[in-house]
Amino acid sequence: MEVEQEKMRILIAEDEPIIAMGLEEDLSRAGHTVVGRCPDGLLAVEMAKELRPDLVLMDIKMPGLDGIEAARCIQRTFPLPVVILTGYGNPDLVDGAIDAGVVAYLMKPVMKEQLLSAIKVAVRRFEELEVLRKDVEDLKEALETRKIVERAKGLLMDRLGLSEEEAFRRIHCQSRNERRPMRQVAESIVALFAARIGLLYLCCHLVHWCRQSNLSPFLL
Numbered sequence: 001m002e003v004e005q006e007k008m009r010i011l012i013a014e015d016e017p018i019i020a021m022g023l024e025e026d027l028s029r030a031g032h033t034v035v036g037r038c039p040d041g042l043l044a045v046e047m048a049k050e051l052r053p054d055l056v057l058m059d060i061k062m063p064g065l066d067g068i069e070a071a072r073c074i075q076r077t078f079p080l081p082v083v084i085l086t087g088y089g090n091p092d093l094v095d096g097a098i099d100a101g102v103v104a105y106l107m108k109p110v111m112k113e114q115l116l117s118a119i120k121v122a123v124r125r126f127e128e129l130e131v132l133r134k135d136v137e138d139l140k141e142a143l144e145t146r147k148i149v150e151r152a153k154g155l156l157m158d159r160l161g162l163s164e165e166e167a168f169r170r171i172h173c174q175s176r177n178e179r180r181p182m183r184q185v186a187e188s189i190v191a192l193f194a195a196r197i198g199l200l201y202l203c204c205h206l207v208h209w210c211r212q213s214n215l216s217p218f219l220l
Contacts, residue, residue: 013044041065075101152186
C-alpha cells in the first residue's frame with residue numbers, strides 16, 4: 001500500500017499565468033497548499049523568505065532574475081527544496097541548476113503525476129543535501145560532495161539493486177561507522193567499482209588474447 005504524501009505549503013514562481021494556474025490546480029487537488037504565486041525571480045526570493053514554504057516550484061526562465069540564480073539565492077540564505085520547471089533540455093542548464101542547489105527539475109508541459117512524483121523526489125534529495133551540508137558545513141562543498149555521492153548511489157543501485165534511499169543510507173551509515181566524511185566514502189565506492197570494471201576488462205582482454213594465440217588462460 002502506497003504511503004500518502006505529506007501535504008506541503010508550496011510557492012509557485014512562473015511568469016506564464018496559464019501554467020501557474022494549472023500547477024496550482026493540480027497541487028490543490030492533491031491536498032497541497034499554494035501559499036503564493038509570483039512572475040519573476042526577485043519576487044520569488046522575497047516571497048520565499050517571507051512565507052517560508054516547504055518547497056518552491058520555479059520556472060527556469062523569468063524576467064529580472066532567472067530561476068537558477070533565484071534558487072541559488074534561496075539556498076544561500078534560507079535553504080528550501082527547489083524544483084525547476086523548464087522547456088529546455090539543455091544539459092548546461094541542468095548542470096547550472098544542480099550547482100545552484102536545485103534538487104529536481106521537470107520538463108514542460110508538466111503532467112500531474114510527474115509533478116507529484118518530483119515533489120517526493122525533491123524532498124528526499126533536499127534531506128540528503130542537508131545531511132551533506134552538516135557533514136561539510138559549506139553549501140558549495142556540499143554540492144560538490146552531492147555530485148560524487150550521486151555517482152556512488154547510482155553504482156550501488158545499478159550493481160546491488162538498491163533503491164535510491166537505501167543507497168544513500170548505506171553511504172551515510174558507512175560514513176558514521178568508519179568516522180569518515182561522506183565524500184571519502186563515496187569516492188571509495190566509485191573507485192572500487194571502477195577497479196572491478198577495469199579488472200573485468202583486463203580478464204576479458206586476456207581471454208580474447210589467449211584464444212587468438214590458441215592458449216588456455218588457466219595455464220598462465
